[in-house]
Amino acid sequence: MSDSACMSEGIMRKARRIALSPDGPVVSAVALGLLAAVESAGRAGAGAGTGQPDLPLTLPLAILLGLCTTLPLALLRVHPAAAATAVTAASLLALAGYRDLTLAGLVAQLLALHHLGNRGSRRLAVLLVVPYVAVALTDPDDTVLRVYAVTAAVLSAAAVADGIGRRTRAEAVARDATERAIADTLLEHVARGERARIARELHDVVAHHISVISVQAETARLTTPGMPEAGAKRLRDIGDTARTALTEMRRLLGVLREDAGTPPVTRKPQPGLTQLNELLDEAREVGGAGARLIVSGPVSPLGPGIELTTYRIVQEALTNARRHAPGAAVDVELRYSPQALDLRIRDNGPGPDRSGSGARGHGLLGMRERVAAVGGELRAGPAPGGGFLVEARLPVDAKEALR
Template sequence: MSRKEAVTRWSWAVDAVIALALTAGVVVGDLNRSYMEVQREPAGSATPAPVGIPGPPLPPPVPPSLPPSDAPHGVPHGVPAVEHTLPPVEPWELAAAVLTAMPLLLRRRHPLATYWTVMGATLLLHQGDVAADATTVTFASGLIAAYSAAVHSPRRKTVAASLLAGVVLYAAFPLAPEVDRGLVPLLVLLPIGLATHGIHTWRQRAQALQEEQQAALRLAVDQERSRIARELHDVVTHNVSMMTIQAGAARKVLDAAPDQAREAMLAVEAAGRSAMSELRHVMGLLTMAADGPDPATDVGLAPQPGLDQLAELVDRVRATGVPVHLTVRGTRAELPAGVDLAAYRVAQEALTNTGKHAAGASVSITVEYAPGELRMEVADTGGVPQPSAGSGSGSGLVGLRERLAVYGGTLHAGRRPAGGYRVRAVIPVEEP
């Protein structure tokens, strides 16, 4: 059994005990239909002695008509008291009494419904003759229901309005018990304790939510790193394959055509340098990644796409009905295979997000070959999100940032002031 399941079972057990105890308390208290009212001597009945002149001692209080052996429990002997008897309990009163406490069993799952059920039942119960002990218990149930609504309900405005309405009900109707001076500290400390516990619970829930979000983000980053590593492995494998082919061709023509052999060996040298560069990126990426499946398994030998295939990608997107305008600035340079792949993925991810979250928008793609770096910008004019798109987890942009970080690049994404969304990427490129 997990810790979360144990906490849930413990919470259910506590709520069940609270609900049953308060239900029993209000029913038993309401069934006790007789109570004693202590008679206090009316003000002004005794003539005070003049100031500064000691008067005669006051006579002792008049004892009640009951003998000492028949004095009611809780009333000191010698104190005048009158016994009151309420009418018999009606069935609807018992049902209302049960509803003032039993709904607390669901106070965590349905806090607002529980609160209003308890308040409504309390108001209904006090339309009849209610014993003082029952009023005390219903007041405690109302406090617990209000606390549960404030802590467990996500509808903050509705909760605030409900609690304010509850205060008005308690002020307008006799729902609160008569407070003895000895109960004042309890009534002060109880709300403080409940509020402290609520703040502690809220902090625990916020911390747990933050930890879950961080764990989900780490998982997304690790998965994206593994995917990038597999793609970079494809690039390295392709370069090594080309080196093998070129070396074999150079060996065959070495004696007959030395110039062709020299060109083949130069191609082998270039492919080897590119493969070593990409291999360093792969090893750095795997060092950053957490434990997981081997990213070098189940891969093919086909090269990954690059900016030379960006026009084909744009044509495919246009065929779906999305207006896309492609602009290339600067002199096209030969890019390392990994950088070329990263730039292509930026455009691909941005176009995918536009199709999901901005249906009907037009897109502009700008590729600029600047001295020492490659700049890309994909911007859309904004549109209507697709029903199946949802809010998005952001893992695609996280993956792009991880991919560009391998080459020292940066990615900035956000909404445009005039509407729409913009993705900007800058990737350093070593000049030949």
């Protein structure tokens, strides 16, 4: 890199630091004002160099014009539109009337328009470039005036474009950051809601079974006559272990609820198959379409985990049908058998290509996770003849079914 390039880069860095400082506009205005005054005084008696001005230019007037083209920069941060308009008006007067637009005045003009395009009114910044074009076209025979005016117009347009470009990029970055923050907030909200939901289900299902183990172990130890001491000790150990597990689970659930931001509320029992009719009634009222519950096979009580899984699958399938096939009728079929509960949910909507896209895809993922948690199987996709079909087979534990 050459010495001149290094010097130019150093000057630009210093100018940028001055402009970004709290007193940057004032410092820039004073510095450019002094330079403009010196430059105007040197050119006052020469007719602005190569061209003869239309009006006589005295030394006081030259200094005054130089100060008027630079000192308004002091108000650039507080009143950018007024400062840029004042600098432009003074510069046009100096250029068109006296051919005395100084280099310091031109720099002040570029700074004002760049700041206006970046922080102020972009429309006004563009409009303030137009007078320079008009001055360049007023007197085609005045070569000096045209050169000055065209130079000022081109540089001013470049300053405005750079200011607007920087502003547009900054707004795009800020908009992307806002969108990411909103997306992260929504994701965190959904995650907290799901953690709270899992905590409730663990409390009402798993904790119930652990409590039953503890009670049954203690009951067996106390009600079995002639039990050997070793057997009684093992039953006591089972009860103690179950109670310890229950205590640890409640402690972990407390941490999970705290992380989910769930306030203490009155606990309600988790829904099961007895609430399916209420769920279908709600679907009819909200969706305005038919919904039927068909039950076949010998009805028998199931474990709370199986019932909760069935309820959630039906709930999600009804929600998906309402979103993706509004107005479609839905049939919910339960087939009881000694080995499994077969669940079949079908709507008569359009059906094709809905299983792997959008919210329905996420809903099916949740269904599969629930079914897998109880050792079952799930199939979902377009139904033969139209519509959408969800089928699940949930194994029934014989011991659990007897409870």
